[in-house]
Amino acid sequence: MDQLFDASEGERAARPQAPGSVPRDQAPLAARLRPARLEDVVGQRHLLDEGMALRIAIERGRPHSMLLHGPPGTGKTTLARIVAASADATFEELSAVEAGRAEVRGVLERASHRLAGHGGRTVLFLDEIHRFNKAQQDVLLPAVEEGLVVLIGATTENPYFEVNAALLSRTQVYELHELSADDLEVLLRRAVDQGATGGHAVEDAALSFLADRSHGDARTALQALELAAATAPEGAPITLEAAEDALQRRALRYDRAGDLHYDTISAWIKATRGSDPDASLYYLAVMLEGGEDPRFIARRMVILASEDIGNADPTALTVAVAAAHAVDHVGMPEAAYALSQAAIHLSLAPKSKEAYHALNRARRDVRERGALAPPPHLRPGARSASADGEGYDDPHAHPGHLSPQQLMPDALVGERFYRPDGQEAEFAARLELIRAARERD
Template sequence: MTDLFTTQPRAPLAEQLRPESLDDVVGQSHLLGPGKPLRLALDSKKLHSFILWGPPGVGKTTIARLAAKAFDHEFIAESAVAAGVKELREAATRAQQVLDHDGRSTVLFLDEIHRLNKSQQDALLPHVEVGRLTLIGATTENPSFEVNSALLSRAQVYVLKPLSDGELRQLFVRARPLLGDLAFEEPALEAVVGFADGDGRRFLNLLEQLANAAAAAGVTRVDGSFVSSASAATTRRFDKGGEEFYDQISALIKSARGSDPDAALYWMARMVDGGVDVRYLARRIIVLASEEVGNADPRALEVAVNAAEAYERLGSPEGELALAQALVYVAVAPKSNAVSVAWHQALSFVRSDRTRPVPLHLRNAPTQLMKKLGYKKGYRYAHDEPDAYAAGENYFPEDIPEQRWYQPTPRGLETKIGDKLDHLRELNEQARKAEKS
């Protein structure tokens, strides 16, 4: 409330341009356009609980407020960071009072809903279940990882997208009358759009920052160099340990697996630009070399390990070049996951099997007692055999049938490994047939 002694602060540009209706929302046409899921849900005249999942500055809070306004519902806004069980129960009590007094329902908007702990979610659940509260949550994190299944089953999840360059330019058209006589050259506007990185709130804040800087400097026309000098460097969307982090490392791995070195370098650059712990990237490249290349080119593992060591000695940014070199090598190397498949099959077999004793002929016999008990008896020393191979010998525990988990691919060095194994298995067959006859 204002009076003669109260001065209201000037609202930020982003707040001044906050939409007054769903039709004014810029972006999210895949949800709010005619016939689209959220629009249909809101047009049904029955508001349901839902969670808005998307990056910052794409309209989550605005959509929640407008949804409550469209249905003339009481609106309670809380942040999951600050709201405890006590605040959630107070919101439920207030909702019941509003319902009893004038029959209006209540929307509880929970920002950063992924930060709710188990006790908070348990306290909220019964009120959502009976309809005392209609929950609208907002999150930048994957709700399937952070919100329990009971709450998720009662709330539809809608995925919001970053604003496109064209949508950011729509915001510029709306903001233009509030920027006075300040003119923006096209390269300047293009730079601001790039800095915003799909975040509408950041875009409007940048415009306001530039307008204030221009007014202070007496500038009436903003060009690209003024944007660079007046705007702090901004990082792209990257949340260490968050959804964006895992999406990007997944893209890097799949690019290298798919033998696309340029795409792999792109995702590595995105992560380095976003502030990733580069040692984490080094570890992932080593895993790629072993898991995706394997014995098709064993040198890939050596290159990856050497690159990680080079990074430890050089640090950033010089050491990043060594990691980029290793990533490119892994990406273009012949691919084989044969060892990875074989290892997991062997591990699964052992974990589901009983404990089997080591056959006597495979045991060492360092004492006379062990020798008397038959340890090492009948063992064939491979180096004393033709071609250093004991054809027909069995190295598995008794009663385990022959296993062939490792199946070399017809790529790279594994082509020769496969030929070698085929030859040795043929020798085994010949030896066993001779033994039977």
């Protein structure tokens, strides 16, 4: 694989070592087995099958700036390296966790010298690009727009929320999916065939277990296999029990980019939804002590406030948004108290999923029937209602601010998307009064 990324001696001298680079024989198994050719990549067929746009661009050696987002261990770094190799471009790698504007400018200066010297192209791979704030991301804009570098940003977060609009408009966004258990088993067997287990045979049950329990993360599966091999008695095969132990040992350490990250936030969501403030606080503490990005936690709180509580307690969304605001404007460690306050409030708030269900009902109707035209009197420019009832009837002209005028498209008159449940008694009573008043008029 190294040979695919070789450059001239002068180029190698100018090229910085990737963050955390170590000699190949000391690198983790996932790094040593990283595919260097497109045909060796496992998974992501929706992007890399024959005839797909990204595959064609890679095969033709025509790289373009892109954002790769998806769960950990799905091949973002691998794909970035293959893009650079296919274009015979210099691969510069930075981590947004450690790098700042100075490091980015250093890459851009080298790219400029490279381009001016012999026309060489540069691929800048920026891992965890969502960690850069707007000002840091803005530094990249001129270089991307002018073609000085091909930017490949990688993130586990939704780029439409985490990357500024100007940079988004200059890149193509590709979503990478979790690898299937079958994909992971292919990778694990490839590792065994290439001697990664140091001569230890591996039971089929052990391979299947690692493939099934690694949550689509190739790095998790390969690191667990490596640990199982390192701790197996000399000459003994790697058994199912050894694989179980290896995967469990790895999970004892909280990894913001690993499977425990997803397990813990899932547990927090379920504990909070289940109205257990103690469990909610515990999982919140696990995430904070593990160094989880507090913005990630705050976003999940905002989502839960609407999805699982909704109008059963409208203040829950206000509390969650305020906690997110505190994270942005107060910062850690003090913002942790706002997260704690929000977790307790969300846990003890009455629960309702009706806001979630109501929107899904409406969206399902739109998908099935299409977007129906609103009544003419609701469209822009409609005149005020006349004595014959035509035109827009302003509800503020009526007692109780209610007009009997039809507001739904004709085909949807009488449709009920919102069906308040028992926890939304105030809204249910208000809705009943509104409907009764309209029917009387």
